[in-house]
Amino acid sequence: MSKFTEDDLKKELETKEYEYGFYTDIESDKFPVGLNEDVVIAISKKKNEPAWMTDWRLDAFRIWKEMTEPEWANIRYKKPSFQDISYYAAPKQKPKLNSLDEVDPELLKTFEKLGISVGEQKRLSNVAVDIVMDSVSVATTFKKTLNEKGIIFCPISEAIQNHPELVKKYMGSIVPKTDNFYAALNSAVFSDGSFCYIPKGVTCPMELSTYFRINEGGTGQFERTLLIADEGSYVSYLEGCTAPTRDENQLHAAVVELIALDDAEIKYSTVQNWFPGDKEGKGGVFNFVTKRGLCEKNAKISWTQVETGSAITWKYPSCILKGDNAVGEFYSIAVTNNYQQADTGTKMIHLGSNTKSTIISKGISAGHSQNSYRGLVQISPRANNARNFSQCDSLLMGDKCGAHTFPYIEAKNKSAQIEHEATTSKIGEDQLFYCNQRGINTEKAIALIVNGFGKEVLNKLPMEFAVEAQKLLEISLEGSVG
């Protein structure tokens, strides 16, 4: 057997393309490119939306037209042309199915490649999966179990039809249409997304999860998620995504709104693995996401994210700690390799008394990538005894990448207690040597050390995702150490 040398490995890694890069050939119901009021109205019509929703979208569209793209983030890219995107794509076959057998076999194959056989998940992990394939829900499982508890978990388009009072009340209340450029765009053209309502005092019996995928070339995806946890309820929500190889840049501008009423708790976990572009930084997904949660009295929102993909990431999951004793948490690992750029972090707005927040952010940069942490901790004058702890650590691999931290700390109350610390380091030679000496090759050793570096965050992920996330970290850093 010929020896597999380090050079071979390097070559293999360099030529290794995005593992999940494939393209499902399903005939798509697709709009012509471009965006104007007619397109917005057409999207609304297509989804059979009531008039108030159409008006809401049009209003958002008018606001969006007046706005300009934000340029303050520490990222460089060629701005997408918003007139060259098709704003709606849905699989042709309509998705009103009751069992998996009715699902298009092509679709099922796609999921299999992704390693998420719906059937298997259903049986083994007790997870209800609401699969979003190009903007329209395909299969919703476990609906019955959830129904018994009174939990509403459905695509947002259905919620608009069936639960207009909830949607009307909460949609746009946390992320208003005027919030920012991408949120306004999303409000105007959002295609679909998930809606979840947990009634008073109910603990959701299973992890809710949605897999998002961009499938159709040249279509942007505009997801809208609305999650309401009524008083005293609990829910853990998982979101994960992988996207196939595409040459042109794809745009993903999602909005996620979480509402935790008194005593409620929401745990929101994300594994993001959009296509990051190839070795030269060609292609890849632009990820401009607005995520925000509101905590009422004694409520808790916890964001956990593992960011490995996207050419550009612009994402700041935030918590507004409005009620007294509210708790906000943010755990993040952001990995950038090759020419990826990430500008991510969180905002913790302390409004109520005795509010607490924790921020743990781990950034890993390799190759030619740039990784920025940008966070805001704000203590309002009314927030007595507010407490914040922030830690952002960066790990640099190679001398062509960059790690940046931009923390903003604003305190207006004397009883506030805030700690912030940040460190930057690289993988120690001695650590590597130790592993090598024990017979662990360098590649494996690095995976080991990186996993250790991110452990505090990985531990916060639900079990199923923790395993997947660890694998992802390894895949995304392969070949980054010479």
Next chain:
Amino acid sequence: MELKEKLVSSFLAFENKGNIDLDSTVHAIRLNAIHNFEKEGFPTKKDEDWKYTSLKPILKEDFSLFPNAEKSVGYKNIKDYLINDIDSYNLIFVDGQFNSFLSETTHEDCDICVLSSALARPKYKMVIDNYLNTISNKKNSLSELNTAFVKEGAFINIPKNMIVHKPIQIINFSTGSEKEVLLQPRNLVVVGENSHVQIIERHQNLSKNTTLTNSVTEIFVHKRAIVDYYKIQNDSNESSLIDSTFITQKQQSVATVNTLSFGGKITRNNLEFYHEGENITSNLNGISVLNDKQHVDNHTLVDHKSPNCESHELYKGIYADKSVGVFNGKVIVRQAAQKTNAFQQNNSILIDDGATINSKPQLEIFADDVKCSHGCTIGQLDESALFYMQSRGIPKKEAKALLLYAFANDVVEKIKIPQLKTLITKIIAKKLNVQLGFEL
């Protein structure tokens, strides 16, 4: 008339007045700077660097740009603001003009004199051409404004291998001869190889009238030189100060800047360090003790361009009443700057509910083999320490002040001139309204 228009329109008059025969290069520098300023204008809150500090309340005043110097200022008026029990060189400016009667300058081994005479004399042409306006940040519209009106300030030129035994005090007084006065001192400091110098800078308003000082200092620290620079900012509540200090360091040099802020309406410090050589050490220390509606904004930048350098940054703040503190510390480690050690720390205490602190410690790192960290805390006094002291018979007020004093002491300790240390300790004790039970 808006202040900006007023400044731009008075520029020609200022240039033509030219009672001293200036070099054409200086004219070119001025002209270029006024164009830049005219283009940029004053910064607003929309600029990221001015997010937390608004100049609006001070810029609306009708400033007199070229005040007449009050002749009647004598030693007795200013002696409180000098460190008297110390032998020093003094550069005293009154309303923007040099007062030779009160100053003590030298041309013997080194030049400790004023910029206006250096600009006028051919002897210094080389120095001026080589250094003036070479490191002032051209993107900073306020330093460009200062450059446009460059004329007067301290000129310190220390040759090679020289230890200046006496500290240098640079004090800018304003006498309130007119209701609102804008002063724009410009200091140039060149320190040759292996030399050592200590400088104390202060701005003081002698009246109740409004003063705005827009000061720029450029400091060049050559190989193995050591510079200690102290900024005392304890002005009246009618005075505002915008201070920009730019420092370039050559290899193995050590530069330390201590910013000691205790007063003033709005104080803005831009402090920028640029490294050009290996094994450089930069120290940035700051202490702010504020009350009333005082506002201090510290913006620092350390730009690590070469390997094996160090920077240590420590800023502490105590904020009472409705005072506002801003800290924005930026450390850039460029790709070539391997083996850099950069440490940054910002600790603040809010005493009253109306007080605000905005802190933004920033790291931008492009090199992998570095040790960089920043820390930032905002908190209160340790209740248990307070209780312990009270249980030992120390009244609460005193105990509090002692703890605050101890908090500030980390920075005070770094002051190397004993007389200055005593002065600062006294100012802090007075600010905290406490009688220290020990002699200083």
